[in-house]
Amino acid sequence: ATPAATMVGTTIGAQNGVLFKGGDVLERAKDVDTVVFDKTGTLTEGEMELTDVVAVGEVPDGGAVVEDGTDAATGESTATAEDEVLRLAASAERGSEHPLARAIVDGAEARGLDLADPEDFENVPGHGVTATVDGAEVLVGNRKLLRDAGVDPSPAAETMERLEREGKTAMLVARVPAGADDGELLGVVADADTVKPTAKDAVGQLRDRAIDVMMITGDNERTARAVAEQVGIDPENVRAGVLPEDKSDAVEEIQSDGRRAMMVGDGVNDAPALAVAYVGTAIGSGTDVAIEAADVTLMRDDPLDVVKAIRVSDATLQKIK
Numbered sequence: 001a002t003p004a005a006t007m008v009g010t011t012i013g014a015q016n017g018v019l020f021k022g023g024d025v026l027e028r029a030k031d032v033d034t035v036v037f038d039k040t041g042t043l044t045e046g047e048m049e050l051t052d053v054v055a056v057g058e059v060p061d062g063g064a065v066v067e068d069g070t071d072a073a074t075g076e077s078t079a080t081a082e083d084e085v086l087r088l089a090a091s092a093e094r095g096s097e098h099p100l101a102r103a104i105v106d107g108a109e110a111r112g113l114d115l116a117d118p119e120d121f122e123n124v125p126g127h128g129v130t131a132t133v134d135g136a137e138v139l140v141g142n143r144k145l146l147r148d149a150g151v152d153p154s155p156a157a158e159t160m161e162r163l164e165r166e167g168k169t170a171m172l173v174a175r176v177p178a179g180a181d182d183g184e185l186l187g188v189v190a191d192a193d194t195v196k197p198t199a200k201d202a203v204g205q206l207r208d209r210a211i212d213v214m215m216i217t218g219d220n221e222r223t224a225r226a227v228a229e230q231v232g233i234d235p236e237n238v239r240a241g242v243l244p245e246d247k248s249d250a251v252e253e254i255q256s257d258g259r260r261a262m263m264v265g266d267g268v269n270d271a272p273a274l275a276v277a278y279v280g281t282a283i284g285s286g287t288d289v290a291i292e293a294a295d296v297t298l299m300r301d302d303p304l305d306v307v308k309a310i311r312v313s314d315a316t317l318q319k320i321k
């Protein structure tokens with residue numbers, strides 16, 4: 001493109017909240033044949049909320065206290081097994097900044113539960129957290145986190161599958177008492193996120209332009225597919241269970257047959273994947289790291305602006321041909 005055309009395109013983009021980092025990105029965007037969306041915070045709002053707490057098996061009476069939670073007649077606590085599962089999970093998650101963790105802590109506080117101070121908190125990226133709560137090790141996370149700690153997650157299999165089919169992120173809660181060899185499964189907590197209102201329209205408009213639309217996420221296959229279905233992405237185009245450090249490899253794999261992929265993401269996790277994509281696009285309230293690694297920044301939090309970026313590129317370069 002001529003410098004003048006580049007300037008016009010860049011300006012029109014900027015007026016529409018689409019910032020191109022230079023003229024060659026503006027030229028490349030029109031040649032994108034595949035758009036790969038990150039799920040959380042990109043297709044979804046990224047604002048998790050605690051939706052379910054399920055007790056599985058025998059939950060020890062660890063003394064969950066609910067504010068004003070005494071039965072007027074008997075003077076006994078009205079706290080339930082679910083309250084105890086949530087109290088332990090939320091106490092452990094106090095050490096985590098993850099949106100899944102924030103939702104669990106907020107949900108527990110909203111229910112008036114008295115949280116304990118966790119010790120020896122450990123974050124296991126892509127899997128969950130562990131911490132010592134009331135002297136016992138508490139684990140909150142996915143099936144692998146529990147298996148690696150020698151806890152069998154299968155008694156919660158049906159509950160997990162039901163919640164995941166609803167598109168929720170279900171997390172197992174387990175406890176290993178001090179000195180014990182084996183841990184015990186206590187229950188399941190689930191968080192849900194909502195799909196952005198324009199996500200489906202954006203996917204539809206990209207597909208109308210004969211662009212393949214894919215989704216990549218660290219979340220499990222079932223939850224990922226439920227969200228994909230809501231926005232109109234084909235199940236075979238979903239890459240689930242991708243660890244943060246493997247996202248860029250997944251993008252490279254997608255591009256290995258010569259595809260020109262635009263990766264759209266918001267998180268710190270996404271920066272390496274944005275960097276290896278033919279066009280890396282950071283969306284909205286994305287982190288500075290993502291914006292730094294990206295070729296295009298979408299100022300608004302709107303997936304429709306992905307279509308806009310491609311249209312601006314297309315229109316700018318066609319006019320000057």
Ligand code: ADP
Pocket residue numbers: 039040093096098100101125126127128129140141142169170171217218219220242243244269
């Ligand atoms: P995403 O790509 O959706 O941001 P992550 O890679 O951060 O997801 O996490 C992948 C999975 O690991 C989550 O779906 C969840 O099962 C588990 N996980 C991660 N962090 C936590 C946490 N703080 N508490 C419980 N589970 C977690």
Ligand code: MG
Pocket residue numbers: 038039040041267269
């Ligand atoms: Mg994310």
